[in-house]
Amino acid sequence: MGKCVFSLLIMMLLCPSLIATMVASSSINEKERQALIHSGWWANYRNISDHCHWNGISCNERGSVTAIDGTVLKIPPSKELRRIQNLNFTAFPSLVKLNLYGMDLTGTIPQQITTLTNLTVLDLSINHLHG
Ligand SMILES: *[C@@H]1O[C@H](CO)[C@@H](O)[C@H](O)[C@H]1NC(C)=O
Ligand SMILES: *[C@@H]1O[C@H](CO)[C@@H](O)[C@H](O)[C@H]1NC(C)=O
Numbered sequence: 722m723g724k725c726v727f728s729l730l731i732m733m734l735l736c737p738s739l740i741a742t743m744v745a746s747s748s749i750n751e752k753e754r755q756a757l758i759h760s761g762w763w764a765n766y767r768n769i770s771d772h773c774h775w776n777g778i779s780c781n782e783r784g785s786v787t788a789i790d791g792t793v794l795k796i797p798p799s800k801e802l803r804r805i806q807n808l809n810f811t812a813f814p815s816l817v818k819l820n821l822y823g824m825d826l827t828g829t830i831p832q833q834i835t836t837l838t839n840l841t842v843l844d845l846s847i848n849h850l851h852g
C-alpha cells in the first residue's frame with residue numbers, strides 16, 4: 722500500500738499532463754453519461770453502470786462516446802420522450818456516428834450538432850423534424 726502511494730506520488734510528479742488528461746476525460750465521460758440518462762432513451766439500462774455497454778452506444782479507448790445508434794432502442798411512444806432536444810448533443814465531443822433513423826422524433830434539429838467536429842455519419846431520416 723505504502724509502495725503504491727509512493728508510486729502514485731512519483732507518477733504525479735513526473736507526468737502531471739497524464740493525470741490532467743485522465744481527470745479531464747473522466748469528467749467528459751461523466752457528462753456523456755448524464756446526457757444519455759437525461760434523454761430518458763436508455764431508461765432500461767440504468768442497472769448497467771458503464772454506459773459504453775448500453776444498447777446502441779459505442780465508445781473509444783478513452784471511454785468517450787463515438788457512436789449513438791438510437792434505432793436499436795424501444796422508446797415508448799410518449800410525446801415527452803420523442804423530442805430530439807432530449808439528447809444534449811454538445812455533451813459528446815468525440816461523436817463520429819449519430820443514427821436516429823426512424824425514431825419518430827419531433828422538434829427542431831439542434832444547431833449544436835454543428836459543434837461536433839468529428840461527426841461523419843448523420844442519419845436523421847424518417848422523423849418529424851424541421852430546421
Ligand atoms: C437490469 O434489470 C433488469 C430488471 O430490472 C434485469 O432483467 C436485467 O437482467 C438487469 N441487467 C443487468 C445487466 O443486471
Ligand atoms: C449540454 O452539455 C454541455 C457539455 O457537457 C454542457 O455544457 C451543457 O450545459 C449541457 N446542456 C444542457 C441543457 O444540459
Ligand SMILES: *[C@@H]1O[C@H](CO)[C@@H](O)[C@H](O)[C@H]1NC(C)=O
Nearest residue numbers: 781785813814815816838839
Ligand atoms: C477526432 O478525431 C481525431 C482523428 O481520429 C482524433 O485524433 C481526435 O481525438 C478526435 N476528437 C475527439 C474530441 O475525440
